Amino acid sequence: MKPAAFEYVRPGSLNEALQALSRHAGNAKILAGGQSLVPMMNLRMLHPAVIIDINRVPGLDAIRTDGDALVVGALARHSTLRDSPIVAKHCPLMREAYRYVAHKPIRNRGTLGGNISHADPASEMPAVLVATDATIVVKSAKGERKIAAANFFIGLMQTALQTGEMVTEIRIPIAPANQGWAFEEAANRKGDFAMAAIGATLTLTGGVCSQAAVAVAGMSDRATRLSALEALLERKPLDDDLIMRAAVLAKSSVKPDSSYHADVDFKRDLAEALTERALKNARARCK
Amino acid sequence: MSAVKVNVRVNGTAYAREIEPRMLLCDFLREELELKGTHIGCEHGVCGVCTVLVDGESTRACLLFAVQADGAEVRTVESLAKDGQLSPLQQAFRENHGLQCGFCTPAMLMVATELLEHDPDPSLEDIREAVSSNLCRCTGYFNIVDAVRTAVAMIKEGKQ
Structure with a gap:
């Protein structure tokens, strides 16, 4: 039409x-x-x-660092972000998640600001921003607000944006050099929206998990953190047994909606498998 | 709604038109410029048959309003053959049976053109990734991938 x-x-x-x-x-x-x-x-x-x-609008697509934040202008294109050395260095989780985002013609035009304003629950970037505790900067003629990513996505294709507001910047805390990361996804075709996706960051201090962030996409009406799973990991030695227990916890703690290509049971199985993979890959990248 | 002016270069020729803002680039190409090589399928960005190059980058022409292309350089499948001679890519599609019904072909040629302009020696994975952006329901993609690989070899030979 x-x-x-x-x-x-x-x-x-x-x-x-x-x-x-x-x-x-x-x-x-x-x-x-x-x-x-x-x-x-x-x-x-x-x-x-x-x-x-x-x-x-000039300057709205800038990608830069500002103190301890990677700052992405709302108009930055997915293709640019995917290939950006600044993104690769300061938010490797985003770089890895971009392996799964759409196809080149879509990435050539699509923007990070537009992606998060649309707030598709099966989209990868909301999970990245929730996992990294990013801040969404929104502006209106009246002024500016800064909204934590976890509070920005409020429901199915719904955001905290109010009438007259637009996203101008996304501020992502720069990843510590010793932090591990991984993004794992299952989709029906490469480039399609996720049936399930898990983004994780981990920090190890002497083999003990000192920080864990795990976010899931494609399950319910928005990207969410799996806080019970994070609590299970923290302050424990990150061995295979703990990772398997975390994966089983992921299976029971996600709240999947059934979709055409994946029913609830299958999505729970995916959450378990992807969590195991993501945590093992993130652990291998910890320094 | 008031008409808007658009000045755009398509396949090297400058055009100026007054159009409705809601006119999609794919309709502009087909109806205003009568360049029917760009096909229209799903009209929501999924099937890829309307893909053209805007300032050298593959773009869904059904997801861009023509007015947004103001000042841009657009290339369509009509730009590939020169003086009645098929381009190496087109020749390779023909030789490898890279098309059956032909509906997806113009867009397959354009995404392959973008790929080869960025990387004259793409890996098999890169070729598969590029053509996976477009739906083909005849070939099963194998002959399309073979065609792109053949074109890579033809272009290399041509340069030697």
Whole structure:
């Protein structure tokens, strides 16, 4: 199908974009990469009266470090992030997760800001941001808010963004050099949305787990942390037996929704298998 | 809704049109410019048959409004053959039976073009990854992958 008619606005600065968003409050959508928004418009699931195309807002695609944070502009493209040496160095979990994200034509256009604003529960990046305790910076004509990733994703394709707000930056704490990481996913085809995915970071101090973060995607209405599993790992020697117990705990603690390609029991099995793989790979990368 | 102006270079030719903002790039190419080589399938980014190159990067033409291509350089399958001569990629598709019904072929050629422009000697895995972005329901992909590998060899030979 074809999208419904709309008024097209192409701001040349962030301020202009925020003013337009304020002026058309509730009737406008921000167009970044368009890889989620335009399908929904073509399917007439969305018919915004106004489209604010931010693709020519200068500087909104920057990838940089700022103190102890990797800072990704909302308009940074998946292709750029996937190949970025700054991302590889400071958030290797994101780099690994990008192995599973979409296909090249989609990655060439799609943006991190757009991906998280869409908040598909089977998408990889929300799990990465939840696992790394990232902060989402959102702006409106009235000012700025900083929202923890765990509070940003509030439900199925729902975020904490309020009318008139847009994501401008994603701030990810720089990964310590001794931290291990892994991202494991099962999908029906390479590049498809995850049936289940596990992202993990681990820190070992003398063989004992001193930090663990494990996030799951593709299970329920949003990416979530498996906090009971993290508590099980922390302050214990990270041997194979502990990892197997953690994987069994993952199986029982996820709350999967049944989907066309994977029913609840299968998703629980996937959670177990992927958790084991992710924790073993992350452990092997700990320094 | 008011019309918007778009200036775009397609296959080396500059075009200026006034269009509705909601016009998708794939419809712009087919209906405004009458370049029917770019096909339209699912219209939500899944099947890949509308894939063209925008400023050298493979892009779903069903997920880009034509107005967004203002100032851009677009390449479609019509850009590949020169003076009635098939490009090495097209020739390789023909020789390897890399198409049956032909519906996915223009987009397969464009993603393969992007791949070979970035890496003239891609691995088998890279080729599979590139063509997996597009759905083909005839060939089972094997002959498409063979075609790309043949094109790699043809281009190498041509340069020697």
